[in-house]
Amino acid sequence: MDHEKVNILLVDDQPAKLLAYEVILKELGENLVIASSGREALELLLKTEIAVILVDVCMPELDGFELAAMIREHPRFQKTAMIFISAIQVSDIDRLRGYEMGAVDYVPVPVVPEVLRAKIKVFAELYRKTRELERLNQELEDRVRARTAELENSTARLRESEQRRSMAIAAGKMGSWDWDWISGDWMWDDGQYRIFGVSPESFEVNPANVQALLHPDDVDQLRKAIAEFNKGARAYETEFRIIRPDGEVRWCVGTAAATVDDSSRVVRVSGVTVDITERKRAEERQNLLAREVDHRAKNALALAQSIVRLTRADEVKDYVNAVEGRINALARVHTILSLSSWQGAELSRLIDEELAPYSLGGQIILAGPEVQLVPATAQTLALALHELFTNSAKYGALSTRSGRLTIGWQVEDQVLTLSWEESGGPLVMTPKSRGFGTRSLLASVESQLGGQALFDWRAEGLLCRLEVPLTRKTAATTASSKFDEASSAELQRASG
Structure with missing residues (x-):
């Protein structure tokens, strides 16, 4: 059977003996490595994997015993087989010393070729079998480690899967x-x-x-x-x-x-x-929201219908501009309320939205605290502010570059007081009759919000004062049907 060759180290200071050993051991078919001194043998051991060492006991400088002791000191060669060859008669004490140094056998001179070959063959096969067992053992250990790692990974995956299942069940209720x-x-x-x-x-x-x-x-x-x-x-x-x-x-x-x-x-x-409790609640909220959106859309459409029906103008262009302006004001406040989920709107935000189209830097001064308005109040005030801004831009302080407008507000005892003061614009004269914008402003603030709208037509500019209760039930009702019915009725009376 074919087998892997092993290295046999022959150590002797006499070339003739080395040649004789080579001839004797050539039949074994192994690799024969030659060293003519102990030091050369040590160098070869460090470079080559040796199965058996055949070493002469009597050598100059470093004899066989000393070489054996040095070899055994190295952890790598503690189990390497060494056979001593002795040309002199060795006593039991010499044999004991040799065995203590690590020798596994003695071969006397003259060497019997068959005996030497038999001894070397036994230790070469032993080395080969040992290496094969080490290789098989290593493979077995590798397979055991791989299998253990596979089992550990499988267990970890099962554990993770169970954890994910438990988490999914917990998360999914x-x-x-x-x-x-x-x-x-x-x-x-x-x-x-x-x-x-x-x-x-x-x-x-x-x-x-x-x-x-x-x-x-x-x-x-x-x-x-x-x-x-x-x-x-x-x-x-x-x-x-x-x-x-x-x-x-x-x-x-x-x-x-x-x-x-x-x-x-x-x-x-x-x-x-x-x-599925949360899903049911979400469905209920969605249905409620759908009904609320439908209700608010109808209210907005009703208010827009009133604006379209009750707006008056001498020319079509003026009529279109007036309607568009009022509906846009309604749309702007609707957007603000939508962003807050119809929780309310800041008064300052309503004012900013209305004055934004005019781009009048430095002409307008705003002063007042943060005031949160409920939706119904926000809608009514947005339309009222739109009328004030529109009239000012057409006839009042905002119609000229020299005009100035001061808007201030404060809250006391749950009553919002907003003052509108114009100056520096065209000469103001008290109107003989109130237009739609003024009448609708009065109607919405007084009837819908339960407040007051006071006008002082001073020559230097309009002074308007709006007083709006913040706690009145109608003001706290978000886009209720009563609000829209009142809006339509008051707008109809205002146009009469």
């Missing part, structure tokens, strides 16, 4: 259960207990206790499910409510599947329960 149809035994996981608001220590899972946690109006769902499975159904799904021990009502959806025996008889029912 899910629970699983199992019902032995024959024995009546139930099994709930942690998610199921969590959904029902009970603990495994204090709650015994049985039909009576489970039924006690169901909403009275949904108990029939459980009875119906049992009846369906008795009729041969294999799956069932339904929505139901539970009442936790603390009184909280939760919505759930339950899905169950039956396991049957060879005679198609149900033997086990397993299922999953999902807490």
Whole structure:
């Protein structure tokens, strides 16, 4: 059988002996490495993997015993086989010394070729078998490590999978259960207990206790499910409510599947329960929002319809501009309220939105604290401010570069007082009759908000004072139908 050759180191200071050893050992078919001194042998050992060392005991400088001692001091060569060749008669003491130095055998001179070959062959095969065993052992250890690592990874993946499943169940507010149809035994996981608001220590899972946690109006769902499975159904799904021990009502959806025996008889029912309370609440909020949006859209359209119907102008262009301006004012405040989810609007934001189209740097001075207006008040004031800005831009202080406008406001005893003071514009004369804008402003502030709108037509500029209660019920009602009905009625009276 083919085998890997091993290296045999021959150490002797006499070339003739080395040649003789080579001739004797050539038949073994191994690699023969020659060293003519102890130091040369040490150098070769450090560079080459040696299976057997054949060394002469009597050598100058470094004899066989000394070389053996130096070889054994190196951890790498502590188990390397060494055979001593001695040309002199060795005593038992010499043999003992040689064995202490690490020799495994002695060969006397004259050397018998067959004996030397047999001894070298035995240790060469032993070296080869040892290396093969080390290799197999290493492979076995590698396979064991790989298998262990694979098992550890598999265990880690299973653990991670279980953790993800548990997290998914917890995040999805899910629970699983199992019902032995024959024995009546139930099994709930942690998610199921969590959904029902009970603990495994204090709650015994049985039909009576489970039924006690169901909403009275949904108990029939459980009875119906049992009846369906008795009729041969294999799956069932339904929505139901539970009442936790603390009184909280939760919505759930339950899905169950039956396991049957060879005679198609149900033997086990397993299922999953999902807490859908948040989804139900979201659906309710969505439906409420849809109704609210529909209501607000109708209110806005009604107000826009009133604006279109009641606006007066001598020319079509003026009419279009007036309608567009008032509807745009309504749209701007609607946007502000939408951004706040219809919670309200800042007064300063309403003013900024109305004065933005004019780009009048330095002509307008604003002074007042932050005031949060409820939606109905914000809508009414936005239209009132629009009328004031529009009239000022047409006839008042904002119609000239020299004009100045000061808007100030304050809140005292839940009453908002806003002052509008113009100066530096064209000469002001008290109007003989009030236009639509002024009449609608008065009507909306006084009738809709329960406030007052006072006008002082001074020659140097208009002075307007608006007083608006912030706590009046109508002001706190967000886009209610009463608000819009009042808007339409007052606008009709204002146009009369």
